[in-house]
Amino acid sequence: MDDDFKAAAILEFILRQPIEDWLANELFLAIPVSSPLSPCLTKTILIRRLASELSFRSVSERSLHSLELLNDLHHSNDHSDSLRAAYCAVAVECTACFLRSRPADDYGEFFDAVNRIWNCRVTDLESAEEAAGLVSDGLKRARKEMEEAVVDSRVRDALKRRDTKKEALEAVRVYLKEESAKMGPAFLELVAEAIRGSRSSGVDPPSVELKEKGGGSLAKGGISGIKLNPLTLPEVMKVKEGLRASCMGLQTVVRDPLPDAVALAAEVSTAVPVEMGNSKRNADHVLSSVEEGDEDEDDDGEALTRRKKDTEIASRPNVVARYATRAQIAEGKQKIGNNRRTTSTEDAGANSSGSDSRDSIEINKNDDVVRDPLPDAVEMVVSEEEEVMMMMIDTGHVNDNEMVSRPNVENPNATHVQVSKGKGKIGDLGGTTSKDDAIANSSGSGSKDNNEATKKKRSIMDWNPTARAYEWEEDSDSSSSESQSLTRKPHLPSSKKGVVSPLKVQGNRNLVGRRKKLRWTTVEEDTLRKAVEKYGKGNWKLIKSCHPDIFEDRTEVDLKDKWRNMTKP
DNA sequence: TTAGGGTTATGC
DNA sequence: GCATAACCCTAA
Numbered sequence: 229m230d231d232d233f234k235a236a237a238i239l240e241f242i243l244r245q246p247i248e249d250w251l252a253n254e255l256f257l258a259i260p261v262s263s264p265l266s267p268c269l270t271k272t273i274l275i276r277r278l279a280s281e282l283s284f285r286s287v288s289e290r291s292l293h294s295l296e297l298l299n300d301l302h303h304s305n306d307h308s309d310s311l312r313a314a315y316c317a318v319a320v321e322c323t324a325c326f327l328r329s330r331p332a333d334d335y336g337e338f339f340d341a342v343n344r345i346w347n348c349r350v351t352d353l354e355s356a357e358e359a360a361g362l363v364s365d366g367l368k369r370a371r372k373e374m375e376e377a378v379v380d381s382r383v384r385d386a387l388k389r390r391d392t393k394k395e396a397l398e399a400v401r402v403y404l405k406e407e408s409a410k411m412g413p414a415f416l417e418l419v420a421e422a423i424r425g426s427r428s429s430g431v432d433p434p435s436v437e438l439k440e441k442g443g444g445s446l447a448k449g450g451i452s453g454i455k456l457n458p459l460t461l462p463e464v465m466k467v468k469e470g471l472r473a474s475c476m477g478l479q480t481v482v483r484d485p486l487p488d489a490v491a492l493a494a495e496v497s498t499a500v501p502v503e504m505g506n507s508k509r510n511a512d513h514v515l516s517s518v519e520e521g522d523e524d525e526d527d528d529g530e531a532l533t534r535r536k537k538d539t540e541i542a543s544r545p546n547v548v549a550r551y552a553t554r555a556q557i558a559e560g561k562q563k564i565g566n567n568r569r570t571t572s573t574e575d576a577g578a579n580s581s582g583s584d585s586r587d588s589i590e591i592n593k594n595d596d597v598v599r600d601p602l603p604d605a606v607e608m609v610v611s612e613e614e615e616v617m618m619m620m621i622d623t624g625h626v627n628d629n630e631m632v633s634r635p636n637v638e639n640p641n642a643t644h645v646q647v648s649k650g651k652g653k654i655g656d657l658g659g660t661t662s663k664d665d666a667i668a669n670s671s672g673s674g675s676k677d678n679n680e681a682t683k684k685k686r687s688i689m690d691w692n693p694t695a696r697a698y699e700w701e702e703d704s705d706s707s708s709s710e711s712q713s714l715t716r717k718p719h720l721p722s723s724k725k726g727v728v729s730p731l732k733v734q735g736n737r738n739l740v741g742r743r744k745k746l747r748w749t750t751v752e753e754d755t756l757r758k759a760v761e762k763y764g765k766g767n768w769k770l771i772k773s774c775h776p777d778i779f780e781d782r783t784e785v786d787l788k789d790k791w792r793n794m795t796k797p
Numbered sequence: 798t799t800a801g802g803g804t805t806a807t808g809c
Numbered sequence: 810g811c812a813t814a815a816c817c818c819t820a821a
Contacts, residue, residue, distance in 0.1 A: 742804090742805070742806085742815095742816065742817075743815085743816060743817090744806090744815095744816095745805085745806055745807070745814075745815050745816075746815075746816095747807095747814080747815080748814085748815085766798090766799065766800085767799095768798080768799070769798065769799090783816095784798070784799080785798095785799080785800095785816080785817080785818095786815080786816075788799070788800070788801095789814085789815065789816070789817095790814085790815080792800090792801085793813080793814060793815080796813095
């Protein structure tokens with residue numbers, strides 16, 4: 229285990245506390261954790277983000293995105309009904325909201341939403357095997373209803389009369405409650421519990437009070453866990469500094485993660501002015517408890533002696549595995565031997581099959597702890613540093629005054645906390661629609677990302693509207709290494725595509741300034757034919773946007789011209 | 798954004 | 810040279 233492990237444990241603990249988002253954000257920014265984040269921490273961040281939105285009675289397309297990422301973190305055989313229901317309800321609300329927010333005869337935004345969410349997003353889900361967990365009969369029915377609503381005003385009216393927002397909020401609430409219960413206490417809480425267990429004989433128990441699994445409040449982003457006293461501002465500063473010191477000061481890399489984590493808990497307990505009990509006093513004792521499955525890694529006599537002192541904690545199944553980052557997983561695999569080429573599924577299976585040398589990465593399916601997600605899903609969720617960093621906090625719900633007054637003890641001039649509306653805030657999304665988000669993000673990604681601040685951590689609550697399964701190839705003209713590194717993000721077709729195609733078209737121009745003739749392929753023709761059947765003649769832009777890959781080098785006019793040719797007598 | 802007329806390139 | 814497909818221009 230290394231410092232990153234400690235930082236992840238602290239962050240997970242923090243993010244599950246009922247503290248304000250700005251504070252969680254501050255702490256996230258202050259605690260050095262490298263990416264890729266562990267699946268567990270990623271999941272915690274996403275859950276926190278959803279909970280925060282829920283507390284503000286808000287659902288948006290970024291909620292959809294969060295749910296998609298959470299689905300990716302689910303085990304392939306562990307798809308949750310409540311997740312499916314929440315996804316469907318949020319998708320419906322994200323569409324139907326445009327019926328309520330616009331004049332009675334203005335359906336443009338609604339049609340766009342149907343196209344964006346149901347014709348593109350949900351269609352992709354249905355075709356993507358890894359996202360099958362989100363697809364339900366309800367989602368299919370809803371999709372049909374939305375498609376009918378485009379052409380049938382009665383269906384539209386019925387949809388408008390439904391309180392889809394309430395349905396979505398309730399569905400998300402149910403999912404969060406269920407997921408929080410599944411996740412159980414934070415790692416540090418488990419450690420605290422272990423400490424208390426280890427001191428049960430004649431020693432004052434710590435004042436840590438563990439709630440029943442999943443019993444925590446969701447208010448203000450809190451999920452579950454230790455009861456905390458409200459922190460005053462000076463205490464907050466102390467927490468932050470203490471946590472930072474804890475993370476930065478611990479340079480010794482100990483092979484065995486559990487005692488190290490316990491030591492960390494002890495340190496945190498001294499740094500955090502909340503009731504963490506006598507963890508420090510217990511630390512020496514608990515430090516002596518070591519899992520026995522790692523002897524080849526830490527084989528000194530002292531460690532061996534310690535290992536035998538506390539079998540209870542030693543037998544705790546794989547709590548540490550929750551924090552294995554991809555790097556740690558890779559390291560673990562290397563221990564096994566890297567001569568086996570595995571598929572993603574094989575990796576998942578291997579990680580759960582159990583081996584002493586893999587204890588640090590093994591996921592115990594019976595532990596109700598976060599399972600090892602499909603590596604491919606992890607790849608998508610946590611492989612991109614920016615992707616995960618952009619998840620970091622800032623719900624966009626905090627009012628401006630609060631944002632402005634947020635203290636930055638680290639650096640009062642630091643840009644990453646200049647979060648006042650419209651200025652310096654990374655991905656300022658407060659109160660914007662998802663469409664606005666996409667526009668803002670696509671238009672600002674270049675210059676803003678060059679900002680030094682954006683190279684640092686970003687808020688977990690920041691919505692990355694471009695963070696979808698799409699990932700376009702880089703433009704040939706984006707040659708600088710800096711821009712390449714900064715633009716390695718997935719993009720929605722609506723933003724980047726619109727920029728790329730004309731450039732490519734220009735590149736195809738001949739000396740006369742006319743594009744080279746590009747003959748239509750059979751695939752293009754078939755797609756166009758089917759698309760016209762589906763969407764009708766004349767909806768060339770819609771058709772193009774629904775098949776951005778196939779019609780990558782075609783304009784809407786091209787589609788129209790081609791159809792004209794195809795239907796000539 | 799689309800429709801329709803006009804222009805150009807390509808294959809026979 | 811002609812037919813056709815692909816592309817361009819412009820009005821609505």
